[in-house]
Amino acid sequence: MGNSRALTLEQFISDQQAIHKEATGAFSRIFRSLELGAKMVNRDVRKAGLIDILGNQGSTNVQGEEQKKLDVIADEIFIHNLSKSGEVCMVVSEEKDAPVFVEGSENAAYIICIDPLDGSSNIDVNASIGTIFSVFKRDNTNSAPTLNDCFRKGTEQVAAGYFIYGSSTMLVYTTGDGVNGFTLDDGIQEFCLSHPEIKIPEDGKIFSINEGNYADFPTGVKTFVEYCKTKDKESGRPYGARYIGSLIADFHRNLLKGGIFIYPPTEKTPNGKLRLLYECNPMSFIVEQAGGRSSTGKMRVLEVQPTELHQRVPLFIGSKNMVEKAMDLMGNLGEKTSL
Numbered sequence: 001m002g003n004s005r006a007l008t009l010e011q012f013i014s015d016q017q018a019i020h021k022e023a024t025g026a027f028s029r030i031f032r033s034l035e036l037g038a039k040m041v042n043r044d045v046r047k048a049g050l051i052d053i054l055g056n057q058g059s060t061n062v063q064g065e066e067q068k069k070l071d072v073i074a075d076e077i078f079i080h081n082l083s084k085s086g087e088v089c090m091v092v093s094e095e096k097d098a099p100v101f102v103e104g105s106e107n108a109a110y111i112i113c114i115d116p117l118d119g120s121s122n123i124d125v126n127a128s129i130g131t132i133f134s135v136f137k138r139d140n141t142n143s144a145p146t147l148n149d150c151f152r153k154g155t156e157q158v159a160a161g162y163f164i165y166g167s168s169t170m171l172v173y174t175t176g177d178g179v180n181g182f183t184l185d186d187g188i189q190e191f192c193l194s195h196p197e198i199k200i201p202e203d204g205k206i207f208s209i210n211e212g213n214y215a216d217f218p219t220g221v222k223t224f225v226e227y228c229k230t231k232d233k234e235s236g237r238p239y240g241a242r243y244i245g246s247l248i249a250d251f252h253r254n255l256l257k258g259g260i261f262i263y264p265p266t267e268k269t270p271n272g273k274l275r276l277l278y279e280c281n282p283m284s285f286i287v288e289q290a291g292g293r294s295s296t297g298k299m300r301v302l303e304v305q306p307t308e309l310h311q312r313v314p315l316f317i318g319s320k321n322m323v324e325k326a327m328d329l330m331g332n333l334g335e336k337t338s339l
């Protein structure tokens with residue numbers, strides 16, 4: 001039976017605007033465009049296999065990674081919708097070498113960094129995938145944006161969130177005032193509040209890391225992995241190993257249940273694999289707003305000063321006590337993640 005008292009995303013945002021006087025209509029127009037993009041991608045994901053969107057595009061992105069057709073389709077969908085919002089002056093996308101400067105919106109205030117399709121390797125095998133976004137606001141809108149406007153610390157984000165196309169389609173986001181989750185009601189095609197004020201458990205019993213790279217892990221990371229696998233009744237170890245290969249799915253499970261996700265430095269990826277601007281920063285903003293922690297292994301992710309558009313950082317993210325335990329055991333690689 002439908003819930004006649006469902007709170008839609010639009011209603012939630014306008015309630016927030018009533019509370020936070022500084023919130024303007026621009027914000028809801030940006031979220032409207034993100035929401036529209038997600039509904040379009042969701043429509044395609046749910047039909048994948050029936051329409052020609054599976055498989056490789058036959059091109060590579062700036063990261064030298066094979067682009068899947070849905071990577072490119074999702075990128076086009078979100079850039080189109082964000083450009084049409086009239087509120088976005090620049091989009092940094094995983095799938096684009098350089099920022100997209102939005103024509104006709106040179107004086108718009110907002111900058112969006114986006115991973116249009118996270119978990120590409122899972123598209124063809126029907127495992128959960130998603131979209132990750134990070135929102136910055138320019139103070140000076142008198143001139144057109146420049147590349148430099150993207151190089152702001154994660155602490156300066158005004159919003160961050162993700163859409164997960166899983167057993168249900170959800171939006172989870174923060175504007176710095178806690179974390180809320182919305183589930184897409186297919187019947188009315190509206191995202192409705194389903195997970196108000198999400199808090200990540202301070203302790204968890206799940207660790208997520210690609211142990212295929214174990215031989216390459218720094219010693220400190222090996223020490224923490226062995227700690228997770230050691231039998232110790234009192235602390236509930238060994239922990240459960242869960243790794244889907246989509247950051248979004250591994251992160252979402254750990255956010256709700258408690259746990260730690262690690263993408264450490266490896267020989268192939270000495271700075272880790274995940275990108276600061278549109279994967280690590282948005283997920284770190286969300287996890288901290290939910291009471292968790294996020295570190296590069298040397299410092300708080302949100303404090304990293306970006307210098308390159310697609311730069312990567314190692315990522316240790318999740319339950320407060322698990323991230324801090326990892327930092328303690330990792331010694332030189334791990335410094336405190338105090339906020």
Ligand code: AHG
Nearest residue numbers: 117118119120121210245246247248
């Ligand atoms: P993307 O599909 O946007 O390139 O991201 C994939 C990322 C992330 O989602 C996931 O956690 C990680 O790649 C998995 O990497 P490995 O396959 O090397 O473990």
Ligand code: MN
Nearest residue numbers: 115118119279
């Ligand atoms: Mn990704």
Ligand code: MN
Nearest residue numbers: 094115117118
């Ligand atoms: Mn991606």
